[in-house]
Amino acid sequence: MGKTETLDRSQLEQAIVKALDNNKFCSLGTVEGGKPKVRYMALFNDGMNIHLATDRKTHKVDELKDNPNAYLLLGYEVGGTKEVLEVEATVQITADEGLRKQVWNDSLKKWFSGPDDPDYVILDVNPTRIEYVGQQTERQVWTK
Numbered sequence: 001m002g003k004t005e006t007l008d009r010s011q012l013e014q015a016i017v018k019a020l021d022n023n024k025f026c027s028l029g030t031v032e033g034g035k036p037k038v039r040y041m042a043l044f045n046d047g048m049n050i051h052l053a054t055d056r057k058t059h060k061v062d063e064l065k066d067n068p069n070a071y072l073l074l075g076y077e078v079g080g081t082k083e084v085l086e087v088e089a090t091v092q093i094t095a096d097e098g099l100r101k102q103v104w105n106d107s108l109k110k111w112f113s114g115p116d117d118p119d120y121v122i123l124d125v126n127p128t129r130i131e132y133v134g135q136q137t138e139r140q141v142w143t144k
Helices: 009-022 059-066 097-103 106-110
Strands: 025-032 035-042 044-046 049-055 069-075 084-094 120-133 140-143
Touching: 009 044, 009 069, 009 084, 009 120, 009 140, 025 059, 035 049, 035 059, 049 059, 049 097, 059 084, 059 120, 069 120, 097 120
Parallel strands: none
Antiparallel strands: 025 035, 025 069, 044 049, 049 120, 069 084, 084 120, 120 140
8 A cells, every 4th residue: 555645724825725626526415304315416616615406396405394314425537636525514505696606507508598587596505514535545524
């Protein structure tokens, strides 16, 4: 086994942002009826600010209204950087116009008429704890 390193908080945050930038899909876990429910989502980020686009009429929106706690898993994709992030978070459902325009891209046209579509909402993910595993680093934990 190779040597692993420990990152300081600033380095860890930089590594987390790099992993978010390099992985455009994640698994989102919510709670439905007391049981976990997981689905794949496209991930959008601005630094450590994480956003997911969805339709306001989906089960996940109802689940998050009932229980805003969520879990994201991303990384270790074929051809990816092999980093893994496990994100514990609370999620706010928002129709903030500025955020909707910031996240909007043409790939969303499959589901929405545009950034002003009334069904288009953003899941604003507020991480409280992130576990990071890189190729040359030990498992490390970032907390808010």
